[in-house]
């Protein structure tokens with residue numbers, strides 16, 4: 376047995392951690408990670424990762440890392456101190472290191488200020504009917520497919536499209552570009568996985584170049600033809616911040632626009648599909664929501680707790696520290712496991728039970744300085760979708776379990792959910 380760490384007197388076997396991580400990446404783990412998260416949690420709140428650093432499994436420990444000031448994200452400065460790591464030199468990884476979730480300190484504050492609070496109460500009130508207007512034609516399409524074939528793929532018909540239609544409306548990106556945006560997002564995401572292979576990094580590199588030229592051209596066009604959209608507002612913000620340096624303003628604008636568009640697509644699509652899958656698992660849940668649509672908000676929170684679309688996030692220790700009793704040296708990387716945390720029985724009793732009235736806790740949108748800026752928008756999209764779906768398709772049900780993209784440890788992706796009425 377090769378021990379990778381001693382925690383609270385327990386020697387953790389490296390091979391059992393590797394085996395659990397392999398199983399998490401397998402089809403079995405993608406379909407049902409719950410028992411594997413429980414096994415990882417049983418090893419400790421802070422489990423040595425086989426490649427160095429730690430996996431953080433318990434709710435409190437994850438929350439401390441996300442919210443604590445003594446934790447940073449692995450930015451360029453950190454990466455330069457670890458030049459041996461091939462992964463950080465990949466073009467696709469470097470591109471993402473220029474974006475919000477990989478910035479610390481003033482660079483982060485500057486981008487975050489440009490966004491402000493993009494989805495405050497007033498904006499959300501205005502967005503609700505617009506999202507409903509985007510949802511209706513997608514549900515018309517679903518209805519037509521169900522009528523013709525008796526069955527339809529909810530992902531391809533509805534979930535993939537609603538987030539890109541919404542982001543498109545927010546940033547004023549015409550519908551004819553939406554399919555391409557989805558395509559390069561799905562290819563780029565590999566670089567953001569935990570341990571991407573060389574060939575995945577190559578796919579991601581190509582997608583990155585396409586994404587770069589797409590969003591650079593978008594910013595250029597918007598500068599020439601400003602509108603009333605969010606991107607026009609960011610152009611005003613960065614032009615005022617860098618009045619004599621258009622190149623820097625454009626670099627910042629590109630990083631921001633690219634990231635917020637990408638951040639909102641796979642994540643929200645997965646959440647929408649999970650919501651449909653989970654609420655249709657028992658007649659009692661569906662019946663309750665049909666009769667009490669006021670519980671849809673509770674259902675949305677429970678879906679997010681039960682199956683978070685992002686499974687893992689990374690921080691590094693700013694100084695020598697101690698986490699859940701484990702000494703951690705400065706610069707050490709830790710990986711927060713959102714799903715394991717949300718299913719920690721010390722925080723949410725009987726965590727494996729999907730209960731829309733649970734009023735549980737979750738870390739699905741992260742925490743602290745990097746807390747997700749699109750959380751309110753994502754919640755609203757699910758709420759609008761479920762409301763309209765329950766009205767128009769009260770007997771909708773899956774004909775088979777969902778299928779998942781293979782090998783994901785960071786961004787979960789549901790590739791298909793066949794439904795009928």
Ligand code: HEM
Pocket residue numbers: 441475476477487634635636638639640642643646683684685688739740741742743744745746747748749750752753
């Ligand atoms: C279900 C959908 C979504 C999920 C599960 C999700 C999850 C997350 C998570 C886990 C983080 C990292 C938080 C941390 O490091 O503490 C994050 C960051 C972020 N998300 Fe989301 N997100 C979703 C949708 C969106 C949408 C719709 C947008 C934009 C409209 C968005 C914009 C962002 C931005 C800008 C950040 C970076 C914040 C920063 O680093 O300061 N997200 N999101």
